[in-house]
Amino acid sequence: MSERNKAAIDNKVMVISKEMRVRLPFRETKSMIPLLKEHVEKVIAGMPTLHEASDILQQACNMKTYKKFPTKLTDPGRFALSCTIGDYLFKQSLVDTGDSVNMMPLSESQRLGLIFMQPTAISLTMAHGSTQRPLERLVNIPILVGGSYAFVDFLVLNLDDEGTYLILGHPYLATTKASINMPNGKIKLRFEKAVMSFYVETVDKLPTMDGKTFMVADSEAIDVV
Incomplete structure (x- = not known):
């Protein structure tokens, strides 16, 4: 001191x-x-x-x-919907909030007989960083989900590996005014005269689309307003 x-x-x-x-x-x-x-x-x-x-x-x-922090939750998995195009039912169409386009594998477009396509200059960057150029673009394809139709444009990619599915991205979600409740595993779609809600149950299979892994789920409509 x-x-x-x-x-x-x-x-x-x-x-x-x-x-x-x-x-x-x-x-x-x-x-x-x-x-x-x-x-x-x-x-x-x-x-x-x-x-x-x-x-x-x-x-x-x-x-x-x-004490003000929200309760930490686990990954609820990816959302998927059953939809119908023509006479074909797609039980696991992936709903992806991370995709800015709707995508369809070439094999599925051929199976549906959708041959009238438009050329496109769009290029897509996949999850692993590679670039894919869609072959063509399908315009105004009516798809049926839970009893209601919506017109959808698809980009067609030559991705014929096992485990490829339709992907419904931002355009479809915007068209149907979709809202997704992640904690409850619920997706709500709004059509002109109906509001449909779907619960999603995670299953074990993990399909991929050209290296992009998704969590597939089965969905079932639970209410129509």
């Missing part, structure tokens, strides 16, 4: 001592000074330092903030 600080403390003690009123004999008071000094030192030693007090305050603030 510097001389300057020591002098300041001595002055402070003198001021306090003048304000104290002791109702004890002087001799008894004098004998208690060492005990009082020891007691004060113990009290001071037990007090947290400025750094420790700051840590305690920070922990208290963190705990208070942590």
Whole structure:
């Protein structure tokens, strides 16, 4: 301790001592000074330092903030819908909020007999970083979901690996004014005269489309308003 600080403390003690009123004999008071000094030192030693007090305050603030956090949930998986095009039923059409287009494998377009296509200059970047150029574009294809139709444009890709499916991306979700409730595993589609809700149950099979992995789910309409 510097001389300057020591002098300041001595002055402070003198001021306090003048304000104290002791109702004890002087001799008894004098004998208690060492005990009082020891007691004060113990009290001071037990007090947290400025750094420790700051840590305690920070922990208290963190705990208070942590209680406001939402409950952590697991991955609910990918959403899929059953849809019909012509006479063909697609039980697992993937609903993907990460795709800006609707996609259909070339093999499926040939099976449906959809040969009237339009050329397209669009190129797609796949999940693993490669670039795919769609062969053609199908325009205004009516697809049936839960009893209601919607016109959909598909980009046709030559992806004939096992486990490829239709992908319904942003355009279809926007057309049907879709809303997805991730915690409850529920998707709601809005058509002109109907609002349909679907619950999604995750299954074990994990199909891929040209290296892009999806969680496939079975869906069943639960209500029509």
